[in-house]
Amino acid sequence: MSAVVSETPLAGVVKAAKKPARFSLARRTIITPILLSLLLIAITLITVMTGSRPFNQTVIDVLVRVIFVVGLYIFIGNSGVLSFGHVGFACLGAYATAWLTINPIMKSSALPGLPEWLLQTRLPYWEAAVLAALFAGVAALIFGRVLMRLSGIAASIATFAVLAMINTIYSNWDSVTGGTSSVVGIPIIRTIWPYLIGAVVAIFIAWAHAISRSGLALRAARDEPIAASASGVDIPKERLVAFVVSGAVMGLGGALMAHSIGVVTPDTFYLSLTFTTLSMLVVGGMGSLSGGVIGVVLLSALIQALRWLEAGVPIGESTFAMPKGLQEIALGIIMIVILALRPSGLMGNREVTLPRRNRG
Amino acid sequence: MSLLALSDITIRYSRLTAVRDVSFSMAEGEILFITGPNGAGKSSLLRAIAGVTPVAGGRIDLAGQEITSQAPENIARLGFSMVPEGREVFGSLTIEENLLIGTGMHANNRGWRTRAASELEAVYATFPMLKERRNGQAGLLSGGQQQMLVIGRALMTNPKLIAIDEPSLGLAPNITDQVYERLIVLRAQRGLTLLIVEQSSARAMMVGGRMILMRGGQIVLDGDARTLGNGEAIQAAYFGYEDH
Numbered sequence: 304m305s306a307v308v309s310e311t312p313l314a315g316v317v318k319a320a321k322k323p324a325r326f327s328l329a330r331r332t333i334i335t336p337i338l339l340s341l342l343l344i345a346i347t348l349i350t351v352m353t354g355s356r357p358f359n360q361t362v363i364d365v366l367v368r369v370i371f372v373v374g375l376y377i378f379i380g381n382s383g384v385l386s387f388g389h390v391g392f393a394c395l396g397a398y399a400t401a402w403l404t405i406n407p408i409m410k411s412s413a414l415p416g417l418p419e420w421l422l423q424t425r426l427p428y429w430e431a432a433v434l435a436a437l438f439a440g441v442a443a444l445i446f447g448r449v450l451m452r453l454s455g456i457a458a459s460i461a462t463f464a465v466l467a468m469i470n471t472i473y474s475n476w477d478s479v480t481g482g483t484s485s486v487v488g489i490p491i492i493r494t495i496w497p498y499l500i501g502a503v504v505a506i507f508i509a510w511a512h513a514i515s516r517s518g519l520a521l522r523a524a525r526d527e528p529i530a531a532s533a534s535g536v537d538i539p540k541e542r543l544v545a546f547v548v549s550g551a552v553m554g555l556g557g558a559l560m561a562h563s564i565g566v567v568t569p570d571t572f573y574l575s576l577t578f579t580t581l582s583m584l585v586v587g588g589m590g591s592l593s594g595g596v597i598g599v600v601l602l603s604a605l606i607q608a609l610r611w612l613e614a615g616v617p618i619g620e621s622t623f624a625m626p627k628g629l630q631e632i633a634l635g636i637i638m639i640v641i642l643a644l645r646p647s648g649l650m651g652n653r654e655v656t657l658p659r660r661n662r663g
Numbered sequence: 664m665s666l667l668a669l670s671d672i673t674i675r676y677s678r679l680t681a682v683r684d685v686s687f688s689m690a691e692g693e694i695l696f697i698t699g700p701n702g703a704g705k706s707s708l709l710r711a712i713a714g715v716t717p718v719a720g721g722r723i724d725l726a727g728q729e730i731t732s733q734a735p736e737n738i739a740r741l742g743f744s745m746v747p748e749g750r751e752v753f754g755s756l757t758i759e760e761n762l763l764i765g766t767g768m769h770a771n772n773r774g775w776r777t778r779a780a781s782e783l784e785a786v787y788a789t790f791p792m793l794k795e796r797r798n799g800q801a802g803l804l805s806g807g808q809q810q811m812l813v814i815g816r817a818l819m820t821n822p823k824l825i826a827i828d829e830p831s832l833g834l835a836p837n838i839t840d841q842v843y844e845r846l847i848v849l850r851a852q853r854g855l856t857l858l859i860v861e862q863s864s865a866r867a868m869m870v871g872g873r874m875i876l877m878r879g880g881q882i883v884l885d886g887d888a889r890t891l892g893n894g895e896a897i898q899a900a901y902f903g904y905e906d907h
Contacts, residue, residue, distance in 0.1 A: 519764060523753040526754050534768075534820060
C-alpha cells in the first residue's frame with residue numbers, strides 16, 4: 304500500500320508532516336478538561352473556606368455525581384446509545400470497596416460468605432476505590448461483549464436488564480452482599496479532596512478517551528454508522544471500549560459514594576440514581592463532556608435551592624416555605640423548560656473552551 | 664486477474680428482489696459507471712459489495728479474496744472504500760478528524776502514523792479547501808465541500824477501489840464538475856480504480872470509461888460509455904421502450 308502513497312507527487316514533499324496528528328488534537332482540546340476541573344476546584348475551595356459541614360457534604364455529593372455523569376457521558380455521549388444500566392456498575396464498585404475496606408471482624412459477621420482472603424483484607428480507601436473501578440470495568444467487559452452487538456433501543460433495554468440483574472443478585476445474595484439490608488462500617492471520608500481528585504481524574508479520562516482513535520471512531524459511528532463501518536470502523540469493538548472505560552469510571556464513583564455515606568444498599572444504586580444522573584446528562588447535553596459536568600453542577604444547585612425553600616426561608620418576621628414535594632415538581636418543570644428551549648441540552652454538542660483566536 | 668468480481672448477485676428486501684443475478688468484473692485502474700433509473704438496484708449493489716446490505720445469493724471477490732457477507736469494516740480493510748449516498752460526513756467531528764477516521768484501521772501496522780500524515784498531506788494537496796478549514800466542524804461544510812471531504816476520507820483508507828454513490832446528488836452542476844475534475848486528477852495521479860453510481864448516464868458519457876446500465880435489478884447494457892450513450896438502446900433502457 305505504500306507504493307500507492309509514493310506514487311503521489313507530493314509524498315516526497317510532505318516528509319515534514321511526520322508529527323502525529325494526535326498531538327495537535329490533544330493540544331487543541333485540552334483546555335476543556337482544564338476549565339471543567341478549574342470549575343470544580345473553585346467550588347471546592349469556596350466550600351472549604353465556608354467551613355460548613357452540611358455544605359461540605361452537599362458538595363461531596365455533587366462531585367460524586369460528576370463522576371457518575373462523566374462515566375455515563377463516556378459511553379452514551381460518544382456512542383449515542385442510551386444506557387440505563389450504568390448505575391449497576393456503580394453498585395459493583397460500591398460493594399467492592401465495602402468488601403475491601405470494612406473491618407475484618409465486622410465483615411466476618413455481616414458478610415460471612417466472602418472468601419477467607421477477602422475477609423482478612425483491609426485496604427486504604429483509595430486503593431480500594433481503584434480496585435473497585437477495575438472490578439466494575441471487568442464486569443462491563445463481560446456484559447459489554449454480549450450487549451455491544453445490539454444497537455438502538457434494543458441495546459438500551461438490554462442495559463436496563465443489566466441493572467435489574469445486578470440489583471437482584473445484590474439484593475438476594477445475603478452472605479456476600481448482606482441482601483437488602485444495609486452494609487455498614489465502610490470508612491467514611493469526610494474531607495472533600497479525594498472526591499475532587501476523583502472527579503478531575505474522571506474528567507481527564509473522558510477527555511483522553513474522546514480524543515483517542517477509539518473515541519473518534521465511536522463518535523464517527525454515532526454520526527453516520529454506515530459511513531463509519533465503510534471507513535473501517537469496527538463499531539461493536541469501539542463501543543465495547545467505551546463501555547468498559549465508562550463502567551470503570553462508574554465503579555470509581557460508586558466506591559467514592561460508598562465512602563461518602565458509609566452505608567450501601569442495592570437500592571442506593573437503582574432507579575432513582577439512574578434517572579437523576581441521566582437527566583443531569585441530558586439537561587447538560589448528551590454529546591458533550593462539558594454538558595455533563597455543567598448539568599450536574601446546575602441541577603444540583605437547583606435541587607439544593609429548592610430544598611432550602613422547602614425547609615423554609617426566613618423573610619423578615621415570617622418564614623416562607625414551599626409545600627413539601629414541590630421540589631420534585633419544580634425540578635421536573637425546569638427540566639422540561641430547558642429541554643423545550645434546547646432539545647440537545649444546554650451545551651448541545653459543544654465543549655467549553657477559550658475564545659478561538661484563529662484556526663490552524 | 665480482475666480486482667472486483669461479482670457473480671450472480673441477488674439482493675432481496677424481504678419479498679422484494681432489488682437485484683437479480685448480476686455478474687460483472689472490474690479490472691485494476693478501470694473507471695466504471697453504474698447508471699440506471701431510480702429503483703434499478705444500483706445503490707443496493709454498491710452497498711452489498713461494501714457489506715452493508717446482505718446478499719441473498721451469489722459471490723463477490725475483491726483482489727482474489729472472497730468478501731461475500733463479510734463485515735463492512737473488514738471489507739474496507741481489504742481495500743474497498745465506499746462513499747455512501749448523501750455524503751455522510753461525521754458532522755460533529757472536525758474535517759481533519761473525519762479524514763483520520765479512515766486511517767484508524769491501519770493503526771496496527773508499523774509506520775502507520777507517518778503514512779497517515781503523508782496521506783493527510785496528499786489529500787490536502789488535492790483539496791486545499793479542506794486544509795484551510797481542517798479544524799472546522801465537518802457538519803458546517805457546504806454540499807460540494809462535504810463531497811470533497813468524503814472522497815478525501817475514502818482516499819485516507821488507502822483503497823484499491825473507491826466506490827461512490829451518486830456524487831452529483833444535490834449538487835449544483837458546476838460543483839459536480841469540480842468534484843469530477845478532482846476525481847479524474849486523482850485517478851491519473853494514483854491509478855485509482857473507480858466505481859461510480861449515477862442516475863444519469865450523461866456524466867458517464869462526459870467522463871468516458873465503461874458503463875453498466877441497470878434496470879429492474881438487472882444489467883441491460885455493458886460497454887463503453889461514449890458508444891453506449893449515443894445509441895438508442897440507452898433510451899429504451901431508461902424509458903422501457905421495447906424494440907418491435
